[in-house]
Amino acid sequence: MEKKHEVKTSVKDENLIEKRRHQMIRAAVTLFKEKGFHRATTREIAKEAGFSIGTLYEYIRSKEDVLYLVCDSIYNEVHDKLSQIKLENGTIDDLKNAIRHYYGVIDDMQDEFVVMYQESKSLPKGALDYVLKKELEMMDIFHKILKGCIQTGELELTDAQAKLYAHTLVVQGQMWAFRRWALRKEFTIEQFTELQIEFVLNGMGK
Amino acid sequence: MEKKHEVKTSVKDENLIEKRRHQMIRAAVTLFKEKGFHRATTREIAKEAGFSIGTLYEYIRSKEDVLYLVCDSIYNEVHDKLSQIKLENGTIDDLKNAIRHYYGVIDDMQDEFVVMYQESKSLPKGALDYVLKKELEMMDIFHKILKGCIQTGELELTDAQAKLYAHTLVVQGQMWAFRRWALRKEFTIEQFTELQIEFVLNGMGK
Amino acid sequence: MEKKHEVKTSVKDENLIEKRRHQMIRAAVTLFKEKGFHRATTREIAKEAGFSIGTLYEYIRSKEDVLYLVCDSIYNEVHDKLSQIKLENGTIDDLKNAIRHYYGVIDDMQDEFVVMYQESKSLPKGALDYVLKKELEMMDIFHKILKGCIQTGELELTDAQAKLYAHTLVVQGQMWAFRRWALRKEFTIEQFTELQIEFVLNGMGK
Amino acid sequence: MEKKHEVKTSVKDENLIEKRRHQMIRAAVTLFKEKGFHRATTREIAKEAGFSIGTLYEYIRSKEDVLYLVCDSIYNEVHDKLSQIKLENGTIDDLKNAIRHYYGVIDDMQDEFVVMYQESKSLPKGALDYVLKKELEMMDIFHKILKGCIQTGELELTDAQAKLYAHTLVVQGQMWAFRRWALRKEFTIEQFTELQIEFVLNGMGK
DNA sequence: AATGAATGAGGATTCATTCAT
DNA sequence: GATGAATGAATCCTCATTCAT
Numbered sequence: 001m002e003k004k005h006e007v008k009t010s011v012k013d014e015n016l017i018e019k020r021r022h023q024m025i026r027a028a029v030t031l032f033k034e035k036g037f038h039r040a041t042t043r044e045i046a047k048e049a050g051f052s053i054g055t056l057y058e059y060i061r062s063k064e065d066v067l068y069l070v071c072d073s074i075y076n077e078v079h080d081k082l083s084q085i086k087l088e089n090g091t092i093d094d095l096k097n098a099i100r101h102y103y104g105v106i107d108d109m110q111d112e113f114v115v116m117y118q119e120s121k122s123l124p125k126g127a128l129d130y131v132l133k134k135e136l137e138m139m140d141i142f143h144k145i146l147k148g149c150i151q152t153g154e155l156e157l158t159d160a161q162a163k164l165y166a167h168t169l170v171v172q173g174q175m176w177a178f179r180r181w182a183l184r185k186e187f188t189i190e191q192f193t194e195l196q197i198e199f200v201l202n203g204m205g206k
Numbered sequence: 207m208e209k210k211h212e213v214k215t216s217v218k219d220e221n222l223i224e225k226r227r228h229q230m231i232r233a234a235v236t237l238f239k240e241k242g243f244h245r246a247t248t249r250e251i252a253k254e255a256g257f258s259i260g261t262l263y264e265y266i267r268s269k270e271d272v273l274y275l276v277c278d279s280i281y282n283e284v285h286d287k288l289s290q291i292k293l294e295n296g297t298i299d300d301l302k303n304a305i306r307h308y309y310g311v312i313d314d315m316q317d318e319f320v321v322m323y324q325e326s327k328s329l330p331k332g333a334l335d336y337v338l339k340k341e342l343e344m345m346d347i348f349h350k351i352l353k354g355c356i357q358t359g360e361l362e363l364t365d366a367q368a369k370l371y372a373h374t375l376v377v378q379g380q381m382w383a384f385r386r387w388a389l390r391k392e393f394t395i396e397q398f399t400e401l402q403i404e405f406v407l408n409g410m411g412k
Numbered sequence: 413m414e415k416k417h418e419v420k421t422s423v424k425d426e427n428l429i430e431k432r433r434h435q436m437i438r439a440a441v442t443l444f445k446e447k448g449f450h451r452a453t454t455r456e457i458a459k460e461a462g463f464s465i466g467t468l469y470e471y472i473r474s475k476e477d478v479l480y481l482v483c484d485s486i487y488n489e490v491h492d493k494l495s496q497i498k499l500e501n502g503t504i505d506d507l508k509n510a511i512r513h514y515y516g517v518i519d520d521m522q523d524e525f526v527v528m529y530q531e532s533k534s535l536p537k538g539a540l541d542y543v544l545k546k547e548l549e550m551m552d553i554f555h556k557i558l559k560g561c562i563q564t565g566e567l568e569l570t571d572a573q574a575k576l577y578a579h580t581l582v583v584q585g586q587m588w589a590f591r592r593w594a595l596r597k598e599f600t601i602e603q604f605t606e607l608q609i610e611f612v613l614n615g616m617g618k
Numbered sequence: 619m620e621k622k623h624e625v626k627t628s629v630k631d632e633n634l635i636e637k638r639r640h641q642m643i644r645a646a647v648t649l650f651k652e653k654g655f656h657r658a659t660t661r662e663i664a665k666e667a668g669f670s671i672g673t674l675y676e677y678i679r680s681k682e683d684v685l686y687l688v689c690d691s692i693y694n695e696v697h698d699k700l701s702q703i704k705l706e707n708g709t710i711d712d713l714k715n716a717i718r719h720y721y722g723v724i725d726d727m728q729d730e731f732v733v734m735y736q737e738s739k740s741l742p743k744g745a746l747d748y749v750l751k752k753e754l755e756m757m758d759i760f761h762k763i764l765k766g767c768i769q770t771g772e773l774e775l776t777d778a779q780a781k782l783y784a785h786t787l788v789v790q791g792q793m794w795a796f797r798r799w800a801l802r803k804e805f806t807i808e809q810f811t812e813l814q815i816e817f818v819l820n821g822m823g824k
Numbered sequence: 825a826a827t828g829a830a831t832g833a834g835g836a837t838t839c840a841t842t843c844a845t
Numbered sequence: 846g847a848t849g850a851a852t853g854a855a856t857c858c859t860c861a862t863t864c865a866t
Contacts, residue, residue: 010846011846012846013846016846036327036328038244038328039328041839041840042839042840042841043839043840051847051848052847052848052849053840053841053848053849054842054843054846054847054848054849054850055846055847055848057840057841057842058846058847062840062841063839063840063841118324118327121242121324122242122244132387136388139388160392160393160397160401161401163392164389164392164393164398164401164402164405165405167381167385167388167389168378168381168402168405171377171378171381171384171385172374172377172378175373175374175377178377179373179377181338182342182345182373183370183373186366186369186370187366187370191366192370195366195367195370196370196374199370199371199374199409199410200409202408202409202410202411203405203406203408203409204405204408205408216828216829217828217829218828218829219828219829222829247855247856247857248856248857248858249856249857257830257831258830258831258832259831259832259857259858260829260830260831260832260833260858260859260860261829261830261831263857263858263859264828264829264830267858268857268858269856269857269858422849422850423849423850424849424850425849425850428850448739448740450656450740451740453834453835453836454835454836454837455835455836463851463852464851464852464853465836465837465852465853466837466838466839466850466851466852466853466854467850467851467852469836469837469838470850470851473837474836474837475835475836475837530736530739533654533736534654534656534657544799548800551800572804572805572809572813573813575804576801576804576805576810576813576814576817577817579793579797579800579801580790580793580814580817583789583790583793583796583797584786584789584790587785587786587789590789591785591789593750594754594757594785595782595785598778598781598782599778599782603778604782607778607779607782608782608786611782611783611786611821611822612821614820614821614822614823615817615818615820615821616817616820617820628825629825630825631825634825659859659860659861660860660861660862661860661861669826669827670826670827670828671827671828671861671862672825672826672827672828672829672863672864673825673826673827675861675862675863676825676826680861680862681860681861681862
């Protein structure tokens with residue numbers, strides 16, 4: 001398991017670090033969403049976070065660290081939320097459940113998702129790898145569920161298909177965040193979710 | 207129909223404009239793919255294109271114009287290629303055909319797609335609107351095919367579904383460009399295409 | 413009264429702003445005099461002022477701001493100095509006094525005057541208006557003195573004449589700055605002053 | 619007598635040179651008045667003049683040459699016009715006549731005057747000297763007239779006074795061009811002329 | 825003689841980062 | 846720990862000038 005990319009800080013107090021980083025991430029998401037990573041300045045981030053540029057740099061080493069913290073925090077939040085899913089035992093309902101949960105998370109964190117996917121390419125190499133790993137983890141949640149369904153015979157898929165469909169599920173969810181400008185006019189998140197569930201289950205032969 | 211966003215040039219010779227812009231776009235895609243729009247400098251673009259910074263600015267007004275030209279050219283190319291599809295008369299084969307064609311285009315233009323979707327947010331407002339319009343046009347190609355199939359009774363879908371699935375088809379194609387890093391390990395473009403076709407047709411109840 | 417054109421700064425410490433701007437203005441006058449506004453580069457200004465280009469831009473928004481600050485500071489200095497004149501009660505001596513004072517100021521600030529009059533056309537619209545207002549204020553000082561003399565009967569002039577002569581007094585003073593290259597060979601400032609006073613008083617029928 | 623500053627050209631046909639330069643000067647005055655020497659580009663000058671940038675450079679060596687040609691042409695025009703004055707024999711009427719003539723010229727060529735005085739500092743050293751010489755020549759016209767009046771006893775002035783007053787006459791005329799923004803509201807050129815003549819004659823004790 | 829495409833030095837401005845207080 | 850003034854490398858863009866056609 002690759003080690004987590006570390007962000008150096010010169011502050012000792014762990015609680016303070018937690019608090020400041022939280023402020024920082026909130027500020028950054030707001031700004032990155034509005035103007036993108038490159039156009040948002042560190043000064044603006046500090047100001048929006050409620051402290052000075054000097055203080056910002058007490059908690060990070062470089063601007064890219066901010067982006068990393070943003071991506072990391074989003075992944076963690078998503079992962080936490082998805083981990084709450086109670087999986088039964090390889091039933092289709094597990095899958096439906098997971099999809100509903102996942103789509104709900106995406107709806108809640110639309111801005112964060114858009115920011116993360118549009119800006120993560122700006123991460124330094126090491127951090128990027130870490131983030132791709134996280135992305136795979138997310139895909140893996142669905143992959144596992146699908147494999148569960150295969151084992152119980154609820155679904156008949158090759159392993160390759162299971163993998164592909166796991167990716168597809170992840171991507172179809174992200175669609176809701178990325179194509180808001182078009183989809184919002186036609187569907188509520190509930191409608192979108194149910195239609196996609198139907199489509200996907202059909203797609204997998206159910 | 208909204209007028210095309212114009213890029214001013216101080217050069218008069220139309221052929222030359224065509225030629226230089228082509229060089230410019232090729233260079234820009236290469237660089238944007240490598241380091242993104244913001245990290246690529248105008249000098250690098252000019253150099254990669256084979257002329258001087260001064261010459262670059264004879265053909266554009268600002269760096270953002272380069273990005274616009276890139277996006278515009280990609281859309282045009284995709285649109286051209288998709289327009290070559292011979293549509294019969296509302297058969298499922300039309301749909302399969304279109305998907306194969308579309309996926310083929312994406313495979314051919316992977317870099318361009320990634321660049322376009324990752325950087326288009328950096329376009330100035332007016333150009334962004336134009337590009338979103340193009341995106342809708344692309345979606346509309348599939349929407350029309352689906353409506354054709356509905357009319358002939360080949361598919362049974364509500365209009366809302368038709369629209370959503372048109373988006374889904376577009377997005378699932380893009381997946382191939384965006385998740386290369388993961389999908390390439392498991393599938394060839396042909397495998398990917400056929401699996402997705404199967405999935406999608408099942409999804410729509412076929 | 414029109415509000416003063418404001419120059420934005422990102423520095424908060426008022427004393428520092430005062431100090432840095434003073435350095436900046438001194439440097440700018442030196443350079444503008446030597447090579448004019450357009451040929452003087454911001455880097456040169458910063459260097460001459462004794463700080464870096466980055467620091468310069470902490471105290472201004474654009475190069476034109478420097479010019480504005482120069483003009484503003486000159487007007488303020490002139491205005492301050494002329495305000496020290498003790499005006500009696502509409503006597504010719506008031507007028508003579510004012511002229512002597514004014515000519516003295518011009519002699520002290522020759523470079524500044526030349527810079528201001530040659531470069532102020534490069535000010536952005538808003539700042540230019542503000543500066544023209546200041547110019548009128550200067551004219552008005554003499555206009556008031558003349559009106560005083562008219563009321564006490566010391567001078568017999570129409571109001572139109574008073575206004576015109578006020579302009580003339582201002583301009584004849586500036587002459588000393590602008591035609592240095594010719595006048596310096598023939599006169600000292602004292603000679604120039606006394607001759608002009610004599611001429612002007614005669615001109616007005618005294 | 620200093621040799622006239624020469625502007626190199628690669629064109630042989632004298633008539634053509636004359637014609638093109640005339641177009642060029644007209645264009646330049648228009649643009650310099652509007653935006654100043656530095657902000658007017660050579661491309662704009664060429665375009666306004668009705669030919670291409672390449673052609674412009676067939677008739678000049680550098681942008682500064684354009685400015686020189688402008689200044690030179692203005693001086694020549696002024697000088698020509700003032701030379702038409704029929705001088706009698708040292709009478710005050712000669713002086714009045716000259717002033718009226720001069721003020722008329724300034725009124726006709728307001729833009730040219732403003733351009734010339736505001737931009738001439740941008741001339742290269744050699745050309746600047748030539749232009750200052752021209753300025754002295756203009757002053758000299760008045761100086762001669764004054765000396766004429768002194769000799770006939772019409773005026774009682776020291777030679778120093780005669781020189782100073784010659785300068786003053788030149789400057790007071792320019793006032794009309796430079797302070798248009800204020801004077802125009804109060805006076806017509808005729809009123810201005812007559813008031814200044816009265817003032818000046820009084821000033822010289824007449 | 826006329827044209828206009830090409831050039832690249834030069835200049836204004838921004839902004840991540842540092843460090844003394 | 847917090848602050849914010851200072852720094853200067855980096856970058857976009859302009860425009861006078863040249864030269865092949």
